[in-house]
Amino acid sequence: MTTPTPSTFGTKQQKRAFLASLVGTTVEWFDFFIYATAATLVFSKIFFPALASNVGTLASFATLGVAFLARPVGAFIFGHLGDRLGRRTTLITTLTVMGASTGLIGVLPTWDQVGIWAPILLTALRFLQGVAVGGEWGGAVLMSVENAPKSRVRLYGSAPQIASPLALVLATIVMYFVARMPNEQLLSWGWRIPFLAGFVLVVIGMIIRLGVSESSEFTEAKKIGTVKSNPIATVIRTMPGKVAAGIGLQASVIVLFYLITTYMLTMATNIHGFTKSDTLMILLIAAIIDLAAMIGVGILCDRLSAWTVFVSGVVFTGAFAFPLFALFNTGNMVLMIIAFTTALVLGHATTYAVVSSMTAELFPTEVRYSGVALCSAFAGVAWAAPTPLVAAALVPTDGSEHWWPLAAILVGTAVVSFTAAFAVRRSFASRRHPQGNGGDAERLDARIPAGDPV
Structure with missing residues (x-):
């Protein structure tokens, strides 16, 4: 397999769409992930200090989950706008909302300063983050794949997906250095630094997205x-089965x-004890x-x-669920890295x-933003939030080592994904790569009729 040449990778506009999808979504997920890491490391102490350790952790994770409950709101709002006004305008709006919400979290007062208002304001801003993400992912996917060359639909479609681990790397690097601060400084002002960076990053993402034309298919x-x-x-x-499968x-x-x-x-x-x-x-x-x-x-x-490839990954997830936790439970850093x-x-x-x-x-052009946004948003509610x-x-993090229920849950979700993949198999089996190399992506409009069942 050779590296794509510029001609096969796409035109200048196509590559710009790929970059806009990648960078813009990286910014949004960076904002999202620093919250998740901060919720794990510090929020239980500065926003829920009156609660017991494990209860405080649960409360902190609850604010994390609020964003996923907000995603359907974002899907309804931005899915509609994306299919009516266009992908580009909608994506600029979602990026603005996310950047503003994240930056404002960085200036929030804590429990010691304003009491109960601190977690209330935190939850409200987290809700706005969720609204933004509810419209972001679907639009970023479509901006990239609807502008993709015929032979690069999967690679272009992976742009917002690549953004997730890239944002996780960036957020982890930032939080790694923040976490090394003395505990007093970390809890007083150090945790604010990554959130304030949201104001800066949104400008970078905005500049790139403003340079991209509307999706060619829309x-x-x-x-x-x-x-x-x-x-x-x-x-x-008309398409509830496709949404359920997604x-x-x-x-x-x-x-x-x-x-x-x-x-x-x-x-x-x-x-x-790490x-x-x-x-x-x-x-x-x-x-x-x-x-x-x-x-x-x-x-x-x-x-x-x-x-x-997708089904192989799902099968592996189910098969590796118990070994994953067994390796992690050794407490050996090398084995934990291997497991992760x-x-x-x-x-x-x-x-x-x-x-x-x-x-x-799964969806035709005229309703694709709405369909993809609904799938993503309700997947977040069903799987990510809880x-x-x-x-x-089930397994409190204050000393319990009985981790098997978590491995069992992972196996159960693998069964769900496996079943969904088989339910939509015929949507992909009939489409082959135009170059005859065995791939299954041609153009997004070359698909089963919109009204067909899954």
């Missing part, structure tokens, strides 16, 4: 008059990711390798069947890199 849809007056209602009324596809990859990046970090600190910086270093090493793997999978799936890295590369990268373009292919809470409730 422009064509407007030209021929196929844009729907109420795209969200159209999706809900939600199911993301089950195992989301639960795996949030177990690793939130709950297991707390477990490493509270049970195994310092905050040590746990972040474990995550950083695994995330960097995951980032490289994501790019490789995106390139590979333009030559092989994305569906087959293996799970992220073979379970996360193989599924996450292609689930974006696979979900987009994961840290359920994990902390």
